[in-house]
Amino acid sequence: MRPFSYDNSPYPIRPDLKAAYREYWQVLAKPGNWWTGAERVAIAEEVRNATRCDYCAERKQALSPYNFPGEHRNRGELDEVATDAVHRIVTDQARISQSWISGIAEKGLSDCKYVELLGIVVTVFSIDEFSRALGLALEPLPQPEAGKPDHYRPAQAVHDTGFVAMLPADGATGAEADLWKNGQTANVLRAMSLVPDAVRGWMLVGGAQYLSMKDMRNFSGDLGRSLNRMQIELVAGRVSAINECFY
Secondary structure: EEEOOOHHOOOOOOOOHHHHHHHHHHHHHOOOOOOOOOHHHHHHHHHHHHOOOOHHHHHOOOOOOOOOOOOOOOOOOOOHHHHHHHHHHOOOOOOOOHHHHHHHHHHHHHHHHHHHHHHHHHHHHHHHHHHHHEEEEEOOOOOOOOOOOOOOOOOOOOOOOOOOOOOOOOOOHHOOOOOOOOOOHHHHOOOOOOOHHHHHHHHHHHHOOOOOOOOHHHOOOOOOOOOOOOHHHHHHHHHHHOOOOOO
């Protein structure tokens, strides 16, 4: 695999993709709502370890993933519960259950910490898969910044259809008013809204890789992409099916 450089790509890369990735790495390095900058970068490192973890590969084949003995390939910078959560999301997300979410909360990984961790995992994995698809080395992770998490939890979050609390459809108000036009949303957007910054980070990258929120309702107009909307959705649908995504 080539040393990392977008200039080494065999295909041209849109400037907005490069800019979104750069901006996300800057966000990742800063303290979040529930994890320090160092912990957030460590979560990103475990995303990469999970793709090469023999234990995860063996556990995925097991009938039950919850009592399977072994040890994850890991850097040792996160505790066992957080490390397992990262690896499970990357390698065996289809078998995540409400009881498992409740169990890790009892072990110290609160719903807010879990959602922020989830946001990092899905966003970093998306960026890394982009590089892998082009045959590029993975981007170097940023140096973490000092500081403490602020422990912000939106007061309007409620438990309804998900495993964790989320903002209701009409809950994008106040500090969360930028997440969606109030009342016009979907569960896929609400899923990580217990930690609004997790949604913002995901939307930053997702808007470049897929579609911005503004373009979601643009079914036939010019998107400024090489693919039209129908082609984009065909690719998205096929990838979702392969990944066993509920959406």
